[in-house]
Amino acid sequence: MSLLAKRAARYVGLMKQALPISLKTVAWIALGLAAFAASSGLAFASWLDKDAGIFMSLVEAGMSWCF
Numbered sequence: 001m002s003l004l005a006k007r008a009a010r011y012v013g014l015m016k017q018a019l020p021i022s023l024k025t026v027a028w029i030a031l032g033l034a035a036f037a038a039s040s041g042l043a044f045a046s047w048l049d050k051d052a053g054i055f056m057s058l059v060e061a062g063m064s065w066c067f
Contacts, residue, residue: 047054
């Protein structure tokens with residue numbers, strides 16, 4: 001008997017079904033993502049605004065090798 005002729009086991013009936021996610025959970029996830037996006041956007045914008053001062057303070061402290 002060939003290996004290709006062997007039928008694979010059928011796991012479709014044995015798989016666990018995914019639990020439905022409530023609208024409240026989706027709303028909290030969306031709110032968390034929006035808050036993360038806003039805070040990272042503000043951090044990036046402030047880095048662009050004050051990049052030379054931040055870099056020079058790191059140079060003075062001897063930590064500019066990280067960048």
